[in-house]
Amino acid sequence: MAVFLFMARPKKLKKEYKLELTTGGQTYEAEGVTLVEAINAIPLTWLDIKYKGMIKARKGDQTFERFFYPKQLKLLFGLNKFVKIKIARDIERCL
Numbered sequence: 001m002a003v004f005l006f007m008a009r010p011k012k013l014k015k016e017y018k019l020e021l022t023t024g025g026q027t028y029e030a031e032g033v034t035l036v037e038a039i040n041a042i043p044l045t046w047l048d049i050k051y052k053g054m055i056k057a058r059k060g061d062q063t064f065e066r067f068f069y070p071k072q073l074k075l076l077f078g079l080n081k082f083v084k085i086k087i088a089r090d091i092e093r094c095l
Contacts, residue, residue, distance in 0.1 A: 016059055023053030023073065035088040039076065046078040057091050064094045 015031040019038040022028075032038030035057065053073050056065045068076065075083045 018058040020056040021053055024051040035092055036085055039084060039088060044077050046074040049073045049077060057095060059095045062095045064091060066091065
């Protein structure tokens with residue numbers, strides 16, 4: 001007697017968070033299922049941050065803008081993932 005196991009296909013999650021970072025005269029855009037995933041999709045490291053910036057987060061119709069100083073942006077794009085998660089939670093609470 002043969003037993004066939006069928007694996008369910010993983011659901012494709014739609015990217016509901018859109019993030020836009022404007023710093024140093026350049027604009028970076030990213031999307032993600034979570035806000036942390038959208039932050040990680042921006043191709044910057046903490047060494048690339050030299051100027052202050054504005055982050056605009058969108059979820060559906062809701063929009064939230066926040067101003068960041070260079071020190072805060074370096075923390076956001078640094079190696080410490082706990083700080084990144086905390087800042088992302090603060091932004092998510094406002095959406």
